[in-house]
Amino acid sequence: MLNPTWLKTLVTLLREGSFQRAAKRLGIAQPTVSLHLKKLEEQVGAQLVERGRAGCRPTARAELLLPYAEQLVMLNERALQALRAEVERVGASSNVGTYLLPPLIRTFLDDGRVGQLELNVASNPDTVSKLLTGEIDIAVTEWWEPVPGFISRPWRYEPLVLIVPAEHELAHAGAISLEHISGFDMLGGEPGSGTGRLLTAYFGKHGVPRVSMHLGNTEAVKEAVKAGLGISIVLASAVAREVQDGSLCAVPLQGLGKQLMVAWRDRGFRRPAMPKFVHHLMESTIGAGRLSQ
Structure with a gap:
C-alpha cells in the first residue's frame, strides 16, 4: 500500500515547486521531504521528481501517479475528519x-x-x-x-415558474395554455438537473418548446431572459430577487415543480x-x- 504521508509530501512538493517551500508548507524539515520522496520512489520503482534551476517538476511517471495521489491524500484527510466528527x-x-x-x-x-x-x-x-x-x-x-x-x-417541494421580461406579452396574460407556451423559444439551463424530463411529461402531446440556446446555469439564463433572448422555466426560489425588483416576471405553472x-x-x-x-x-x-x- 502506498504510504499516504509520502504521497502528501509528493503532492505538496510538486504544487510548491521546491523542497524548501514544501517543507515549510508541511511543517517538517527539508531533509524529511527528501527522505519521504526517496522512500516513495523506492516503493514505486521510478523517479518521480526532476530537479532543475526552475524548481521541481514531475517526471512522466509522476504525472501518471499524481491524480491518484491527490485523491488518496484527500480521502485520507477526510477519513480522519470523519473519525474526529469535526x-x-x-x-x-x-x-x-x-x-x-x-x-x-x-x-x-x-x-x-x-x-x-x-x-x-x-x-x-x-x-x-x-x-x-x-x-x-x-x-x-x-x-x-x-x-x-x-x-x-x-x-x-419547489415550484417551477416560467420567467419572462417584465414587458413580455406573457407577463400579465393570466391563464396560459401549454400550447401557447410551446410556441416560444426556450432557453436551457444546467444540463443534468432533471428539468427536461419533467417538462417532457408536463407538456405531453403539446411537445416541449424548442430550446434555442443552452446557457449552462441559471444565472446566465436569467440575464438572457432579461435581454429578451427567450423565456425559460426555473425554480421559483432562483428568481425571488428579480421578481421583487421587477426585472423579471415569474408566471406560475399549475402542477409543475420539483421534489x-x-x-x-x-x-x-x-x-x-x-x-x-x-x-x-x-x-x-x-x-x-x-x-x-
Whole structure:
C-alpha cells in the first residue's frame, strides 16, 4: 500500500515547486521531504521528481501517479475528519446550493451543532457521484435515484415558474395554455438537473418548446431572459430577487415543480440514523411550512 504521508509530501512538493517551500508548507524539515520522496520512489520503482534551476517538476511517471495521489491524500484527510466528527461535508446541485442552502447553513452554524461545515456546489450528476465516492457526506439534489447502501428522504417541494421580461406579452396574460407556451423559444439551463424530463411529461402531446440556446446555469439564463433572448422555466426560489425588483416576471405553472431530495450514506446502527445537517434541513422545512409533497 502506498504510504499516504509520502504521497502528501509528493503532492505538496510538486504544487510548491521546491523542497524548501514544501517543507515549510508541511511543517517538517527539508531533509524529511527528501527522505519521504526517496522512500516513495523506492516503493514505486521510478523517479518521480526532476530537479532543475526552475524548481521541481514531475517526471512522466509522476504525472501518471499524481491524480491518484491527490485523491488518496484527500480521502485520507477526510477519513480522519470523519473519525474526529469535526466536519460535515455537504454537496448540493447548483440551484439548490446557490439559492436555497446558504441561509440554512448560516442558522446551522449559529446553532453550534457541528464544528465546521463544507459546501461543495456542482451539477446534480457530479453531486451524486461525489456522494457515491465518499467525497461528501450529504447530497442535496434536484433528483435522486435509489442506490443500495444510501438513505434518501424528500426534503421540500419547489415550484417551477416560467420567467419572462417584465414587458413580455406573457407577463400579465393570466391563464396560459401549454400550447401557447410551446410556441416560444426556450432557453436551457444546467444540463443534468432533471428539468427536461419533467417538462417532457408536463407538456405531453403539446411537445416541449424548442430550446434555442443552452446557457449552462441559471444565472446566465436569467440575464438572457432579461435581454429578451427567450423565456425559460426555473425554480421559483432562483428568481425571488428579480421578481421583487421587477426585472423579471415569474408566471406560475399549475402542477409543475420539483421534489428536492437529501441523501447520505447508511452508516448502520452504530451511528445516528440522520446526520445533524439533514435534521436541520427537515426542521427548517417544517418551520417554514414548505413540506415535501
